[in-house]
Amino acid sequence: MNTALIILLVFGFFIFMSSFFTVKQQSSVVIERFGKFLSVRNSGLQLKIPIVDRIAGRVNLKIQQLDVIIETKTKDNVFIKMKVSVQFKVIQEKVYDAFYKLEYPHDQITAYVFDVVRAEVPKLKLDDVFERKDDIAIAVKRELNEAMTTYGYDIINTLVTDIDPDIQVKNAMNRINAADREKTAAEFEAESSRIRIVAKAKAEAESKRLQGQGIADQRREIARGLVESVEVLNNVGINSQEASALIVVTQHYDTLQAIGADANSNLILLPNSPQAGSDMLNNMVASFTASNQVGEMMKKNNKKIEKPKPKPIEPQSGYEDDITPEIK
Secondary structure, eight states: OOHHHHHHHHHHHHHHHTTEEEEOTTEEEEEEETTEEEEEEOSEEEEOOTTTEEEEEEEEOSOEEEEEEEEEEOTTSOEEEEEEEEEEEEOGGGHHHHHHTOSOHHHHHHHHHHHHHHHHGGGSOHHHHHHTHHHHHHHHHHHHHHHHGGGTEEEEEEEEEEEEEOHHHHHHHHHHHHHHHHHHHHHHHHHHHHHHHHHHHHHHHHHHHHHHHHHHHHHHHHHHHHHHHHHHHHHTTOOHHHHHHHHHHHHHHHHHHHHHHOTTOOOOOSSOOTTHHHHHHHHHHHHHHHHHHHHHHHHHHHHHHOOOOOOOOOOOTTHHHHHHHHHO
């Protein structure tokens, strides 16, 4: 076998093998014949005519994501940077449009995103941009769907993933937020203080009421005890005046004993001498005696001052006859 035949067979084998090609899952292959579109081949083992047919390109059918960063300003003249993520894919039935109608689909999508965002954001204030970012994403998706479906692209979703104002604006917003939180905290603290003051006042009022009730009960019991003490002393021949004086002196010495029991007391009781108790008892007895005498004298004087009751006036003779017709 000569060399030329061997070369021809080898060349023919490579030509035959080049007729077969494979297409991966979730992708398509565009076949051209002499530079003209022939067909779209899907996943699997495919066959083409060597030399005559060629693979013009492969189209990815998976969902892709394009991140677009846009700088724009809001209605209140605050410049912000926004990151919009666009998720899209090629429609399998429109691989021809996606391959031949658009040279750079990413640039086309970026241009539409810029156009929509810079039309929507200047209508909103900075706070509204954060609150209505979903509305901006929906507007971007709507505009992209209307434009890109013609070229064989389906917009799956659009997301506003980042809103970044200028650093000074962010610091100002943080200060405003901190001041607002401090104001709220101060209001809660003031309300808490008010509740504590009211509760304390109510507790003090209740304590005073109970304390007053206790003092009244205490004095009532003391009075009852004094009455019983006087009755006991009267039974042994001591009159009421002497009994009262004796009780007062006893309480005086009890007070002195209570004061002396406290080592840190600074109270000085004046006058105070060994004969102070005896003098106090004598003075009190004399005072009670004098008081009784004065009372007796006032009772006698009141009896003497009492006037006799006036007698009724008897009508004179003839006088009744004169006035009787007038009364009638």
